[in-house]
Amino acid sequence: xxxxxxxxxxxxxxxxxxxxxxxxxxxxxxxxxxxxxxxxxxxxxxxxxxxxxxxxxxxxxxxxxxxxxxxxxxxxxxxxxxxxxxxxxxxxxxxxxxxxxxxxxxxxxxxxxxxxxxxxxxxxxxxxxxxxxxxxxxxxxxxxxxxxxxxxxxxxxxxxxxxxxxxxxxxxxxxxxxxxxxxxxxxxxxxxxxxxxxxxxxxxxxxxxxxxxxxxxxxxxxxxxxxxxxxxxxxxxxxxxxxxxxxxx
Amino acid sequence: xxxxxxxxxxxxxxxxxxxxxxxxxxxxxxxxxxxxxxxxxxxxxxxxxxxxxxxxxxxxxxxxxxxxxxxxxxxxxxxxxxxxxxxxxxxxxxxxxxxxxxxxxxxxxxxxxxxxxxxxxxxxxxxxxxxxxxxxxxxxxxxxxxxxxxxxxxxxxxxxxxxxxxxxxxxxxxxxxxxxxxxxxxxxxxxxxxxxxxxxxxxxxxxxxxxxxxxxxxxxxxxxxxxxxxxxxxxxxxxxxxxxxxxxxxxxxxxxxxxx
Ligand SMILES: Nc1ncnc2c1ncn2[C@@H]1O[C@H](COP(=O)(O)OP(=O)(O)OP(=O)(O)O)[C@@H](O)[C@H]1O
Ligand SMILES: [Mg+2]
Numbered sequence: 001x002x003x004x005x006x007x008x009x010x011x012x013x014x015x016x017x018x019x020x021x022x023x024x025x026x027x028x029x030x031x032x033x034x035x036x037x038x039x040x041x042x043x044x045x046x047x048x049x050x051x052x053x054x055x056x057x058x059x060x061x062x063x064x065x066x067x068x069x070x071x072x073x074x075x076x077x078x079x080x081x082x083x084x085x086x087x088x089x090x091x092x093x094x095x096x097x098x099x100x101x102x103x104x105x106x107x108x109x110x111x112x113x114x115x116x117x118x119x120x121x122x123x124x125x126x127x128x129x130x131x132x133x134x135x136x137x138x139x140x141x142x143x144x145x146x147x148x149x150x151x152x153x154x155x156x157x158x159x160x161x162x163x164x165x166x167x168x169x170x171x172x173x174x175x176x177x178x179x180x181x182x183x184x185x186x187x188x189x190x191x192x193x194x195x196x197x198x199x200x201x202x203x204x205x206x207x208x209x210x211x212x213x214x215x216x217x218x219x220x221x222x223x224x225x226x227x228x229x230x231x232x233x234x235x236x237x238x239x240x241x242x243x244x245x246x247x248x249x
Numbered sequence: 250x251x252x253x254x255x256x257x258x259x260x261x262x263x264x265x266x267x268x269x270x271x272x273x274x275x276x277x278x279x280x281x282x283x284x285x286x287x288x289x290x291x292x293x294x295x296x297x298x299x300x301x302x303x304x305x306x307x308x309x310x311x312x313x314x315x316x317x318x319x320x321x322x323x324x325x326x327x328x329x330x331x332x333x334x335x336x337x338x339x340x341x342x343x344x345x346x347x348x349x350x351x352x353x354x355x356x357x358x359x360x361x362x363x364x365x366x367x368x369x370x371x372x373x374x375x376x377x378x379x380x381x382x383x384x385x386x387x388x389x390x391x392x393x394x395x396x397x398x399x400x401x402x403x404x405x406x407x408x409x410x411x412x413x414x415x416x417x418x419x420x421x422x423x424x425x426x427x428x429x430x431x432x433x434x435x436x437x438x439x440x441x442x443x444x445x446x447x448x449x450x451x452x453x454x455x456x457x458x459x460x461x462x463x464x465x466x467x468x469x470x471x472x473x474x475x476x477x478x479x480x481x482x483x484x485x486x487x488x489x490x491x492x493x494x495x496x497x498x499x500x501x502x503x504x505x506x507x508x509x
Binding site for chain 1: 377382384
């Protein structure tokens with residue numbers, strides 16, 4: 001279970017998070033929506049300990065993320081897809097995907113690591129030929145999918161996806177939505193996904209949280225989203241230019 | 250108020266410099282700790298040896314040969330004023346091994362290596378690759394900084410040794426072809442006169458300079474600002490800091506080794 005309590009974060013004079021409260025139960029898929037620049041990526045980075053909140057507490061299964069007993073061990077249970085892919089451009093695609101399997105605690109023979117990588121690549125719709133290329137040789141959408149394959153390579157229990165379907169064609173987006181759903185249902189993983197794509201939200205969410213003005217404006221099961229009276233949420237999910245959320249932020 | 254402004258600025262700059270020095274020191278201590286404790290990333294270390302040591306050979310060699318050649322000409326002209334032209338081989342050897350080999354060689358390596366390390370790590374930082382490393386249970390200090398700093402500390406002395414040899418050869422070429430020295434006598438004078446510590450002190454300097462070069466590259470890369478501009482600033486700062494530190498450390502080491 002992931003719990004955020006009164007999390008605040010300010011960059012310079014830009015107060016991004018102003019008291020975020022959010023609970024993600026084990027084995028559930030939480031989707032975070034919200035306008036561009038509202039701090040969704042920052043929220044995920046706070047949970048991973050990559051960004052240190054100014055105040056508030058974040059716990060994962062009761063353990064404070066600010067100082068876990070063993071940081072590497074703690075993060076061994078996580079998988080993260082970065083918004084920009086964040087692939088290591090000095091390594092081949094398969095070495096990126098198998099990064100965890102080639103070193104450290106989960107280390108295994110190169111051949112085995114490679115075959116796992118190829119299998120994960122196949123699951124995100126990439127053929128084996130891609131494995132030996134370098135990230136710079138791939139299209140944006142392909143890089144995104146390699147990032148996704150890397151995030152799931154070591155079968156993590158907690159997975160964060162920052163805009164997994166952005167930049168993908170509709171069919172591939174469907175494949176990825178199915179994959180995320182599968183990972184949650186089959187492997188019982190806890191997932192937090194950021195997306196702007198409402199089809200994606202409906203396909204992968206158990207629960208939805210909307211971040212606006214530095215706080216969680218609305219949260220609830222995806223089944224209640226359409227009927228929820230919150231005007232901010234309604235404006236967002238229907239993509240209306242008119243409403244309480246200003247277009248210039 | 251207006252009169253106080255420059256003073257305030259000096260104070261401000263000093264404070265910032267002291268703070269930076271503190272951060273660099275902490276960074277250096279952490280780096281050494283990561284070099285000494287497992288896990289070790291052998292492949293990363295090997296890549297760093299190639300990039301820092303092997304690929305710097307040409308530039309170090311060129312620097313040394315021209316420096317040795319010019320040095321021979323200068324010493325010949327200078328010593329000619331009191332009729333002591335015969336000392337050219339010895340002074341070239343001492344000048345190369347004690348000072349010019351390590352200092353000029355390291356400055357060239359700084360330009361080449363501190364910049365490329367800062368650019369590489371800085372780019373990794375701004376494209377979130379450093380964050381990705383952390384989420385993949387890999388400590389960036391251990392995976393990126395430790396192998397590079399260790400590789401530079403071990404390979405720059407080797408580069409210095411190569412540079413010394415080539416520099417002396419540059420002096421030899423000029424001495425025998427342009428200044429009329431006998432080939433055998435030149436070499437004999439060089440090696441009979443040269444003491445172990447002349448070379449050894451230069452190698453120790455090389456190790457210290459190598460450490461500083463890679464450390465500055467990593468430090469400024471890891472602390473790079475956002476975007477291409479941030480990386481550019483990091484590269485510039487790394488090269489300037491590495492060069493100045495090399496010269497300052499050279500003075501301190503020379504003071505420690507040779508002042509009596
Ligand atoms: N390292 C940082 N330094 C300074 N400001 C930052 C930093 N990271 C994020 N910000 C700021 O925090 C705000 C939120 O950024 P974040 O990346 O979380 O947005 P987001 O909700 O993910 O937006 P998008 O949907 O466009 O990805 C932005 O205004 C951004 O400028
Ligand atoms: Mg984002």
